[in-house]
Amino acid sequence: MNIILLGPPGAGKGTQAQRLMERHGMRQLSTGDMLRAAVKAQTPVGLQAKAVMERGELVSDEIVSALIGDGLDAMGPDTGAIFDGYPRTEAQAGSLDGILAARGRSLDHVIELAVDEDALVERITGRYTCANCGKGYHDKFEQPRVAGTCDKCGSTEFKRRPDDNEETVRTRMAEYRAKTAPILPIYESRGIISRVDGMADMDAVTAAIEGLIAD
Numbered sequence: 059m060n061i062i063l064l065g066p067p068g069a070g071k072g073t074q075a076q077r078l079m080e081r082h083g084m085r086q087l088s089t090g091d092m093l094r095a096a097v098k099a100q101t102p103v104g105l106q107a108k109a110v111m112e113r114g115e116l117v118s119d120e121i122v123s124a125l126i127g128d129g130l131d132a133m134g135p136d137t138g139a140i141f142d143g144y145p146r147t148e149a150q151a152g153s154l155d156g157i158l159a160a161r162g163r164s165l166d167h168v169i170e171l172a173v174d175e176d177a178l179v180e181r182i183t184g185r186y187t188c189a190n191c192g193k194g195y196h197d198k199f200e201q202p203r204v205a206g207t208c209d210k211c212g213s214t215e216f217k218r219r220p221d222d223n224e225e226t227v228r229t230r231m232a233e234y235r236a237k238t239a240p241i242l243p244i245y246e247s248r249g250i251i252s253r254v255d256g257m258a259d260m261d262a263v264t265a266a267i268e269g270l271i272a273d
């Protein structure tokens with residue numbers, strides 16, 4: 059099973075990918091997470107990507123497609139892949155077809171998380187993660203059970219993304235509208251895209267996705 063989660067910044071791609079990983083043994087391939095790891099490790103890719111990401115613009119197609127190929131090669135051939143934040147341009151959609159075909163894989167579902175853009179700024183500016191295990195939280199929508207302590211690993215250190223400020227979020231949304239939304243018709247013409255209401259609560263979104271991938 060290979061699925062793409064598509065949607066603007068803050069739509070819930072990462073949240074839902076983590077849940078699918080935990081419940082269905084699939085692997086999340088998030089180009090955003092891979093790029094943030096490269097920035098942190100100060101690799102050549104990270105050094106190139108850092109300023110672009112801080113502006114909210116898109117990193118080059120070549121860089122992200124290479125990360126996806128490497129990510130798939132590091133997985134077992136029978137493990138399902140959840141593409142989170144990739145593809146984001148028509149060129150990346152074309153590359154993904156080739157990357158999958160070369161590995162004997164094909165796309166089963168493209169799931170668009172449909173959201174109201176006005177709500178996204180609140181979602182993104184309230185978001186933070188555990189600095190130790192990466193579990194995601196939100197000031198209003200998903201707080202730790204014990205304030206200040208991670209539910210999953212017990213760490214008391216949390217962090218926020220440098221691109222999660224209102225100005226950068228607006229640029230990220232504009233990039234989505236201009237470069238990513240135009241890839242939806244590619245998957246519509248193949249009849250593999252489904253729309254899920256990303257404004258519903260998190261459990262309802264998970265249930266809707268699970269209903270689709272069970273078909």
Ligand code: AP5
Nearest residue numbers: 067068069070071072073089090111117143181185196260
């Ligand atoms: P990336 O990391 O992919 O960021 P993004 O697409 O902007 O998406 P986000 O991670 O912000 O949102 P999400 O949909 O994962 O939402 P989440 O689940 O966290 O990319 C970052 C940057 O890297 C890009 O700007 C670009 O520079 C570069 N990049 C990455 N991939 C690239 C590519 N392919 N090509 C070129 N450049 C690339 O949810 C958000 C918050 O809302 C959370 O706090 C969550 O708790 C809450 N929430 C989630 N669902 C719900 C719900 N149903 N109800 C209430 N709250 C909810």
Ligand code: MG
Nearest residue numbers: 071072073090
């Ligand atoms: Mg994400």
